[in-house]
Amino acid sequence: MNYRNILxxxxxxxxxxxxxxxxxEVSEAAYTSINNPIQALEHLNNKIIQPDLIFLDINMPYMNGIEVLTEIKEKELLKNIPVIIFSTxxxxxxxxxxKNLGAMDYLIxxxxxxALKKFLNNLM
Structure with missing residues (x-):
C-alpha cells in the first residue's frame, strides 16, 4: 500500500x-508526530489530521497505547485507519x-x- 500521511x-x-x-530516507509521505495521546485523539476526532497510517507507542502518560488503540477502533470515523504498535x-x-483490538502490526x-529504514521501506 502507498501511505501518504503518517501519524x-x-x-x-x-x-x-x-x-x-x-x-x-524511504518515503515522501507527509509526517506528523503528536506527543500527547489525548491531543492526538482530539485531532483525529475533529479531522484536524487525517492519516492513512498510525504508528502508536504503548507506554505513554495520560493514556496508554492500548487505550488509544481501543478508542480508535471503536470510532466509526477512525476504525479503518491501520495502526502499527511501535514501542520499546x-x-x-x-x-x-x-491484534484482537485491530492493530495491523507491531514492531519493537x-x-x-x-533496520528501521528496512521495515519502513518494506511497508511503504
Whole structure:
C-alpha cells in the first residue's frame, strides 16, 4: 500500500526524530508526530489530521497505547485507519490483545537506523 500521511503518537521526542529521519530516507509521505495521546485523539476526532497510517507507542502518560488503540477502533470515523504498535517493549501477553483490538502490526523500536529504514521501506 502507498501511505501518504503518517501519524506517530509517541511521547518520546527523540524516538519521533529518529523515526522521521528513517522515513525521509524511504518515503515522501507527509509526517506528523503528536506527543500527547489525548491531543492526538482530539485531532483525529475533529479531522484536524487525517492519516492513512498510525504508528502508536504503548507506554505513554495520560493514556496508554492500548487505550488509544481501543478508542480508535471503536470510532466509526477512525476504525479503518491501520495502526502499527511501535514501542520499546511489547510483552507477549499484549501482542494478542493488540491484534484482537485491530492493530495491523507491531514492531519493537529498533536501535539500528538501517533496520528501521528496512521495515519502513518494506511497508511503504
Amino acid at each position: 506517530q503518537i509517541d511521547d518520546d521526542y527523540e524516538d519521533c526524530d529518529f523515526f522521521l529521519e528513517a522515513l525521509r 517493549s511489547i510483552p507477549f501477553e499484549i501482542i494478542n490483545k493488540i 523500536k529498533p536501535n539500528d537506523f538501517n
